[in-house]
Amino acid sequence: MNHPTPLLALRDLVVEFDTMAGRVRAVDGVSLDVFPEESLALVGESGCGKTVTALSILRLVPQPPGRIAGGSIRFDGRDLLALPESGMRAVRGRDIAMIFQEPMTALNPVFTVGAQLGDVIRRHQRLSRREARKASLALLEQVGIPEPGRRIDEYPHQLSGGQRQRVMIAMALSCGPRLLVADEPTTALDVTTQAQVLEEIRRLQAEYRMAMILVTHDLGIVAETCTRAVVMYCGQVVEAATTAALFSRPHHPYTVGLLDSIPRLRETRLAELPVIPGRVPDPLQLPAGCRFADRCPRVSAECRVVSPPLVATADGGLVACYHPHP
């Protein structure tokens, strides 16, 4: 890449959940880099650990039942996992902001938009109430909320889904973070709104010169929005590449399967990633070797012995496969 030092670097991240049935490794040794100002897509089937990975970055994995069991998260040279909780609070919302999938429930129903925005602003910046309100108004205007002067004193239930998500975006931008983590920010919205909100996110990301991790199901969104993509399967990274390389020349059989199934499904909107035949292994009984083996057309005996390591490809990406597509 053109940027030598990553803004965010995950190394061998492991997140475990204690469930009734036993301990589940939702994230199993994930490593990835996010460089300043780039937008990185995190793609993969439902349940592969995208949200948990995203939450770990802010140390928001619900605990119990979950916990970060290993690895490191470095942000701008600092080890986030070594920070005390108070230090972490200062990072949340100021250096790294996160927006969530469900605009319906992500905002507090009993406080006005202005109160919630102002709260975040005043938490991280020394501003008076009046100044915070002015800043909130400017932000609402900026994220494209009509009549911000009226909306600011309304409650979340008085806003549409798209407007609520815009409020979330305004909140995320309010302290000028250097990294925005967006967990499927448009999945819950209708198609038109989806496109508008996504456009807004793209514009503001460039304007604020933030890096972004965009978690998504939608490969179309990846192609339109992101410079690089990381493909996850079953709690692990199976492929990482620039978007251009990923779409023109996917290496991992799973990625190939995902891309192959796009054209015939493209007309109907994708709520989920396209379906690849076969089932994801039970997280409580993971196979010894490659986790994709049961669904993989290129599987060999070797694949079932030891998990394939993530290795560099000729075109500068990474792939975890013994028999990658050339």
Added chain:
Amino acid sequence: MDILQYALRRLLAGLPLLLGVTLFSFTLMVYFGPDKTFELLGKNPTAQEIAEVRHQLGYDRPFVLRYGEYLRELATVDFGNSDSTGERVSSLLARTIPVSLALELPGFVLGNLLGIALALLAAYHRGRWPDKLIMGLSVIGMSISFLVVIFVFQIWFCTSHGLDLFPVRGWGTASLADYLRHVTVPTLAMVFVALGYNTRFYRAVIVEEMGRDHVRTARAFGAAPARLFWRDILKNCAIPVITRIVFTIPAIVIGGALLLETSFGIPGVGKAAYEAIISGDQPVLKAVVGLTTALFVIALLVADILYRAVDPRVSLE
């Protein structure tokens, strides 16, 4: 202004409820409840003597007439004279209700405030030892009957078998010290029992709220736990909390006042009601039952208005 309109509308809507409950309780009281007939008669009365006494007491008048009269009494808060003592019921109420309020308010308020505080503490430490300790104690509070608690506390605080610090029975409000001397043990008993139920309930409400998305959002934007609990979570819990407080009012009035006042010999409205039940003093009973119902309807109304104040999604329509 619209709050006032709303209150009026709700009050009107509360009238059928008031009518229903009073009709029900009146029927029970008049046809199945205790009355004065046999107390006023000697041994082995003849049927004629019975009829005569019942006529004197007005028990033989048509039901509709008596119920109508009762409603008029309720509306004017004038229930005539006690059958037992001849005292005006309204002056009996004016004498006893303030005593009951002074007796029960501290326990009621403390029971809820402490319940919320302990529930917050338990929820904050959920799964760890403070939570387990608090929940364990609340189970004890829940499982011991109120009467047993009163009895044990009396022995413990008020007799030479225990600390012997307070009088077992009686009431006085001559000075603050006098008041405290008499109110402390009943209050402790009330709080002990109320805490058991309240803490469990409030903890469940708070824990549920803690799992909501907006709490995660607040944390993702750097909210500190104290702020999170006192502002974001507590305000969202207000509706179930208010509902619970309102719905425990009848239980407090009936169970609390009756048991506490009779056990501690305190001349409040609960004791008056107890004596009215024993002696079949219908005017007093009618007053107590009717006013309790009215209190409940008003409490529901206040709760409705409070809902609106704490939750913008509730409209006054």
